[in-house]
Amino acid sequence: MPAHKPxxxxxxxxxxxxxDARATLAFLAATFGALELFRKVREDGSIMHAEVRIEDSLLMIGERPERAAALCGSTHVYVPDVDACHARGLxxxxxxxxxxxxxxxGDRTAGLRDAEGNLWWIGTHLGG
Incomplete structure (x- = not known):
C-alpha cells in the first residue's frame, strides 16, 4: 500500500x-447517492473540508473564503440510469x-448545472 495517500x-x-457546502452535499446525496465520509467544520460553523464517495470515486468540497471569487467546475459521473439521475438532479x-x-x-448522457454553477455531466454506457 502506498504511504503517500490514504x-x-x-x-x-x-x-x-x-x-454553501451543506447545500452542495445535500445535492450530491440526493442526485448521486453520495455518501459523506468526512466533515471538518470551522468555529463559525462553515465547512472547511468534506469528502463524499460516489461509487468508486471521491469528491472533496470546501467553502471558499467570503471574498473569494466563485469557482465553477465541470465533472463527469457515470451512473446506472441517466434519466433517473437527471430527474433527481432537477x-x-x-x-x-x-x-x-x-x-x-455509445453513451446516454445529460447535463446539469447545480446552484453553485458547477456542471455535472452524467452518462450511462450503453455498450458498443
Whole structure:
C-alpha cells in the first residue's frame, strides 16, 4: 500500500470550492447517492473540508473564503440510469443544460448545472 495517500483515496479527486457546502452535499446525496465520509467544520460553523464517495470515486468540497471569487467546475459521473439521475438532479434544484440523449459513441448522457454553477455531466454506457 502506498504511504503517500490514504488507502481508500484515489490518486486524483476533484475538489470543489463552494459558497454553501451543506447545500452542495445535500445535492450530491440526493442526485448521486453520495455518501459523506468526512466533515471538518470551522468555529463559525462553515465547512472547511468534506469528502463524499460516489461509487468508486471521491469528491472533496470546501467553502471558499467570503471574498473569494466563485469557482465553477465541470465533472463527469457515470451512473446506472441517466434519466433517473437527471430527474433527481432537477428535483434537487439543478438546471438542465442538456436533456438525456443517446450519443453516437455509445453513451446516454445529460447535463446539469447545480446552484453553485458547477456542471455535472452524467452518462450511462450503453455498450458498443
Amino acid at each position: 488507502a481508500d483515496h484515489p490518486a486524483v479527486s476533484p475538489y470543489l470550492l463552494v459558497a 428535483a434537487s434544484g439543478a438546471e438542465c443544460i442538456s436533456p438525456p440523449a443517446d450519443q453516437p459513441y
